[in-house]
Amino acid sequence: MSFKGRDIIRIEDLKEDEIYKILDVAERMVPVARGEETSDLLYGKVLASMFFEPSTRTRLSFETAMHRLGGSVITISGQEGTSLKKGETLADTIRMAEGYSDVVVLRHPNEGAAALAAHFCSKPVINGGDGAGQHPTQTLLDLFTIRKELGEIRGKTVALVGDLRYGRTVHSLSLALARLGAKMIMVAPELIQMPSYILEEIEALGGKYEITESLERGVEEADVLYVTRIQRERFPDEEEYRKVAGSYRITKEGLEGCKEHMIIMHPLPRVDEISPEVDLTPHAKYFIQAFNGVPVRMAILSLVLGVIE
């Protein structure tokens, strides 16, 4: 298996052994990611970090990953001041970036943008999130976190909570979990439940899931409680939003009856969906999860640039 020159666009493009290969390499990167060891693995390499939508964790962790491995970064952040704002097509912008760098990471408001970029760019393109589409490196760091905290992924029960309809993170993650043999509980009100086209894909991958509106059911059964933010603009009125958001809030009290080893994850940023008192429980893993973005992205960059086979 070789990753050299490959694009990372959709999680489904990665086979099970390829996912585990990335997680294994990421494991080796942890001391460098923490700054305990130094590395010049990517010395002389340039990452074009192209973020046409706001991002904190994804952009910073990609750039940290590059710097920790001795590489350099050129950045576009936001549409202001870029040629995209002046009406340049993404196809043209990406061919410009191709000339300036060795690898491109792209976040863009339109679904399919990374696939289009990969079509026009001979250098590896990594999808940093495309609209409501996919966010494969987030999924890889989520899988890394689950494996690191629980030992394995296969056979675990993951309750996905919150905005399952529009949240790209849970779309990518659910497809990967289906492929890797984890069971899922989709916890959300009907209005923001998992879209049928994702459920069909989960089924096609042989994935098992149940659908419920009950957070208690998720808490009771889960090895992993994966919480996402419920966005106000998805609801017809303020009252409906408050009702739903309130009933899906994770509190210390609400965790009574959960499995002892259960971990709580969140792609962040959170607003009110996890009460701060939960941060102090041993279940809370979301800040560790955010850190894990660095070693995982170090692994991905090293593999697609061919410095690790």
Add this chain to the structure above:
Amino acid sequence: MKELKITPIKDGTVIDHITAGSALKVLRILGITGEEGYTVSVAMNVLSKKEGLKDVVKIEGRELKREEINKISLIAPRATINIIRDYSVVNKYRVEIPDILEGIVRCENPNCISNQREPIQPLLKVVSRDPLKIRCIYCGRVQSQVAKNLL
């Protein structure tokens, strides 16, 4: 019931068993506007012995290629093609849904990059033929509403 009155053609293509009411869409997909100079006969909602109503299109003086014809399979999956030379059928076949649809149908997702101002043709892959399901190569969305998204 009267027989269908369209005169036989000497040379060209007859597309038979088109889903009733779809003949004009078929012509549009084939890029036939009437300005090419061929004689084109269109019969819509005519009685078929096999399947109730159907449409028929006859194009004189032009033999359509198989890959051109297959584009119409999305809206007329039961259509048959007759290639006519000197009033005789020299080749007859059914349409087949192609594996890849390039520039034929747009992705149903309005936020897909293929629906923005980019120098690409919509590109969708057929993932299931019955029922028809296609997947956008760009955004990955699987969709089944094909007819209304024809370009």
